[in-house]
Amino acid sequence: MTPRTAYLNGQFLPLDEAKISPLDRGFLFGDGVYEVIPVYNNCLFHCEAHITRLNSSLAGIRMIPPLSYPEWETILETVVEKNGKEDQWLYIQVTRGIDSIRDHQFPKHVVPTIFVVSYPKTRLTKEEQSQGICVTAITDIRWKYCHIKTTARLAYVLMYQEAKDAGFDEGIIINNGYAQEGTTSNFFMIRHGVIMTPPKTPLLLSGITRDCILSLAEKNKIPYRETKISERDLQKADELWITSSTRGVYPVINLNGHAVGNGKAGPLWERMWTLYDAEVTHFSLSVSH
Numbered sequence: 001m002t003p004r005t006a007y008l009n010g011q012f013l014p015l016d017e018a019k020i021s022p023l024d025r026g027f028l029f030g031d032g033v034y035e036v037i038p039v040y041n042n043c044l045f046h047c048e049a050h051i052t053r054l055n056s057s058l059a060g061i062r063m064i065p066p067l068s069y070p071e072w073e074t075i076l077e078t079v080v081e082k083n084g085k086e087d088q089w090l091y092i093q094v095t096r097g098i099d100s101i102r103d104h105q106f107p108k109h110v111v112p113t114i115f116v117v118s119y120p121k122t123r124l125t126k127e128e129q130s131q132g133i134c135v136t137a138i139t140d141i142r143w144k145y146c147h148i149k150t151t152a153r154l155a156y157v158l159m160y161q162e163a164k165d166a167g168f169d170e171g172i173i174i175n176n177g178y179a180q181e182g183t184t185s186n187f188f189m190i191r192h193g194v195i196m197t198p199p200k201t202p203l204l205l206s207g208i209t210r211d212c213i214l215s216l217a218e219k220n221k222i223p224y225r226e227t228k229i230s231e232r233d234l235q236k237a238d239e240l241w242i243t244s245s246t247r248g249v250y251p252v253i254n255l256n257g258h259a260v261g262n263g264k265a266g267p268l269w270e271r272m273w274t275l276y277d278a279e280v281t282h283f284s285l286s287v288s289h
């Protein structure tokens with residue numbers, strides 16, 4: 001099998017030839033940030049929003065954006081093109097760079113490490129996605145800057161694994177009695193026809209898919225609210241969804257072993273899935289390549 005093409009510090013090369021120093025601060029400290037961008041029909045879905053978020057994550061760790069938007073576009077489109085025609089998801093990682101010794105202090109005159117790769121992505125049908133997922137509540141063990149999409153992901157990895165080990169597909173992070181987000185996603189709760197999701201605070205990542213869902217709700221006059229949601233509220237949900245760039249909007253059919261609503265994907269999810277799918281299709285046809 002031909003290896004996937006990656007981009008590393010100015011070079012396009014086979015992924016298995018991409019090598020990084022053990023003194024890279026991303027490796028030593030998790031001192032870096034990342035993005036995941038879905039690619040449909042060769043078009044990068046909401047690319048500008050992802051690069052804007054990348055730049056705010058960089059600002060959050062006191063790094064200057066290493067590339068301009070057009071420079072990112074050229075690199076990302078090249079990687080996508082070299083990796084074939086199918087739908088993909090792009091992974092971008094920027095670290096503070098390589099130090100001469102391991103030292104907590106920011107090094108002077110360091111050059112950021114920039115890594116990009118893409119993987120095939122399957123676009124599920126409504127029927128496939130309507131099978132839904134099972135989630136469980138997980139106690140928050142994260143730091144206080146969860147709005148930064150940092151590569152330091154150990155807390156998320158441990159919480160996700162905790163959910164998996166207990167037989168669930170995803171964990172909903174509970175901080176002081178309030179649900180914040182999934183371990184790899186944002187979440188929405190539907191009650192009496194109103195879509196609700198927690199407001200943007202440093203306790204969650206401001207998801208690009210989350211924003212897309214809210215703007216679809218706005219455009220289509222579906223009532224929505226950004227509001228705090230307690231762990232107890234979750235149990236009263238008519239519907240629960242999780243959202244992310246890799247999964248779109250996914251129905252949750254079971255919470256902590258109990259059915260959500262009637263235990264099937266709900267009517268509002270079906271409507272939102274259709275709207276989101278139409279948005280993806282419209283977007284990928286309107287961007288010319």
Ligand code: PDD
Nearest residue numbers: 036183184185186205207208209244245
């Ligand atoms: N993560 N919250 C967390 C903790 C996440 O890890 C993600 C996505 C999201 C959703 O963000 P977006 O809609 O912009 O993808 C929210 C990606 C997909 C990942 O780490 O693989």
